[in-house]
Amino acid sequence: MKVAISGKGGVGKTTFAANFARWLSQKGITVLAVDADPDASLGTILGISEDVLADLKPIVDMKELIEERMGGSGAYYSLNPMVDDILDDYCVTLGQLQFFRMGNIKGGGTSCYCKENSFLQALVNSLILGEQDTVILDMGAGIEQLTRGTALGVDVLVIVTEPSKVSIQTVKVIQKLALELGIPRAVVIGNKVRNLKEESFLRDHFSAEELIGMIPYSDELLEMSINTGSDELPGGSLGVQLNTIYQRIVDEGR
Numbered sequence: 326m327k328v329a330i331s332g333k334g335g336v337g338k339t340t341f342a343a344n345f346a347r348w349l350s351q352k353g354i355t356v357l358a359v360d361a362d363p364d365a366s367l368g369t370i371l372g373i374s375e376d377v378l379a380d381l382k383p384i385v386d387m388k389e390l391i392e393e394r395m396g397g398s399g400a401y402y403s404l405n406p407m408v409d410d411i412l413d414d415y416c417v418t419l420g421q422l423q424f425f426r427m428g429n430i431k432g433g434g435t436s437c438y439c440k441e442n443s444f445l446q447a448l449v450n451s452l453i454l455g456e457q458d459t460v461i462l463d464m465g466a467g468i469e470q471l472t473r474g475t476a477l478g479v480d481v482l483v484i485v486t487e488p489s490k491v492s493i494q495t496v497k498v499i500q501k502l503a504l505e506l507g508i509p510r511a512v513v514i515g516n517k518v519r520n521l522k523e524e525s526f527l528r529d530h531f532s533a534e535e536l537i538g539m540i541p542y543s544d545e546l547l548e549m550s551i552n553t554g555s556d557e558l559p560g561g562s563l564g565v566q567l568n569t570i571y572q573r574i575v576d577e578g579r
């Protein structure tokens with residue numbers, strides 16, 4: 326299953342992606358967590374040190390390497406035996422979780438992203454991804470990365486939103502794009518919800534089918550940006566709420 330996380334800047338995409346990835350991996354599922362945000366931060370939130378991240382080669386380079394080896398044919402599907410041995414340079418393994426970074430794609434327009442994303446998609450589809458494995462793509466803020474290439478492989482698009490007008494405007498734009506791109510399912514998660522008023526604000530703007538869950542404003546989640554890399558997932562009632570959302574996404578992807 327492939328899940329892409331999108332939404333307006335700062336709404337909590339990376340925090341959600343990191344927790345979801347950890348939850349899956351603790352359930353014994355192999356997770357490929359991909360930082361597709363040019364302004365990378367998923368690795369840091371997952372607790373990978375700056376040194377390791379600095380040495381980690383981006384997937385964009387793998388594409389070049391593979392093209393080099395393949396003579397630029399783009400025949401990614403026959404690469405299986407060759408990729409395993411080079412994968413280590415491109416991936417940090419944390420138990421059941423494998424972290425990749427997409428890498429900065431400089432200067433290009435949408436077509437440029439599209440190319441890298443199609444490659445990523447071909448890669449995860451044909452080379453690495455087993456039946457149970459899950460790919461989680463932490464997208465950047467904005468929608469420029471949501472191209473046909475990325476969308477192709479995505480089973481569920483999770484759009485994170487705060488209870489604010491500007492944030493839900495972004496959701497609407499992303500929903501429309503998801504539809505155009507043929508993404509089978511786009512769901513909305515309300516994040517940093519502080520009270521009933523904010524809850525009903527979100528409920529007023531989305532159907533029950535769209536809005537699959539809400540996450541309260543929580544100091545514990547806020548602190549994840551300071552105490553990065555903790556193995557412990559939020560417990561208590563927050564944990565229960567989060568688990569319900571994760572399970573819902575897994576079910577949506579079936």
Ligand SMILES: Nc1ncnc2c1ncn2[C@@H]1O[C@H](COP(=O)(O)OP(=O)(O)OP(=O)(O)O)[C@@H](O)[C@H]1O
Nearest residue numbers: 334335336337338339340466517542543546547550
């Ligand atoms: N439910 C929550 N309650 C309180 N704080 C939260 C919650 N979710 C996320 N945050 C905090 O909000 C800030 C932004 O979160 P995060 O980096 O995950 O957002 P983002 O959407 O990935 O941002 P960007 O668009 O910059 O990539 C962080 O400090 C994070 O700890």
Ligand SMILES: [Mg+2]
Nearest residue numbers: 338339362366
């Ligand atoms: Mg982020």
